[in-house]
Amino acid sequence: MTQPYSTYELEVAGLTRHLPICPVNEHLDIAGFVIFSDVELTIACAEELLKKVSDYDVLLTAESKGIPLAYEMSRGSGKKYILARKSKKLYMRDPVAIDVKSITTEKMQTLYLDVGDMEYLKGKRVLLVDDVVSTGESMAAMEELCQKAGGTVAGKAVILAEGDAADREDLIYLEKLPLFFK
Numbered sequence: 001m002t003q004p005y006s007t008y009e010l011e012v013a014g015l016t017r018h019l020p021i022c023p024v025n026e027h028l029d030i031a032g033f034v035i036f037s038d039v040e041l042t043i044a045c046a047e048e049l050l051k052k053v054s055d056y057d058v059l060l061t062a063e064s065k066g067i068p069l070a071y072e073m074s075r076g077s078g079k080k081y082i083l084a085r086k087s088k089k090l091y092m093r094d095p096v097a098i099d100v101k102s103i104t105t106e107k108m109q110t111l112y113l114d115v116g117d118m119e120y121l122k123g124k125r126v127l128l129v130d131d132v133v134s135t136g137e138s139m140a141a142m143e144e145l146c147q148k149a150g151g152t153v154a155g156k157a158v159i160l161a162e163g164d165a166a167d168r169e170d171l172i173y174l175e176k177l178p179l180f181f182k
């Protein structure tokens, strides 16, 4: 029989969710936060984040869990969103690549932006958006893409700041998410 997960109760944007506790390694567990399929949560978090941000021209996010959040924030604000892909597609022109290693993915990943998106960001105030910041590597990679494009970072907005990320003063976030050390 499948053992029940232990869970972490998260309250965010007026909603309660029970996140499964998942092992990262022998010393660390994390609470898995996945907004895919949870439209109610995505809409509520986008609305709350939009109340906290201002003075930006465009949103920039990265595959994959940033997508529904950026989509909903784009819909709510009327600002376009740009997506950094994690694989190079044949329809991408001259993609710029930045390597990244996040807390939840074992191997190195690469973010790609095609030249048209790079040109769109040039001279714009860019709001960086993601579901979670933990080590900060994914957010740093988006920042690098933005700077390479000639955009200015207007803010860094996430639903959850995990672990030490909650102490960062450059993040706009809704709630803290603890790490679980063993």
Ligand SMILES: O=P(O)(O)OC[C@H]1O[C@H](OP(=O)(O)OP(=O)(O)O)[C@H](O)[C@@H]1O
Residues within 6 Å of the ligand: 062, 063, 064, 065, 066, 101, 102, 103, 104, 105, 130, 131, 132, 133, 134, 135, 136, 137, 138, 139
């Ligand atoms: O601050 P960091 O340590 O970089 O971790 C945060 C990043 O990790 C997760 O993405 P993940 O790499 O799991 O990819 P996915 O969204 O494609 O599932 C999350 O959606 C953030 O993008």
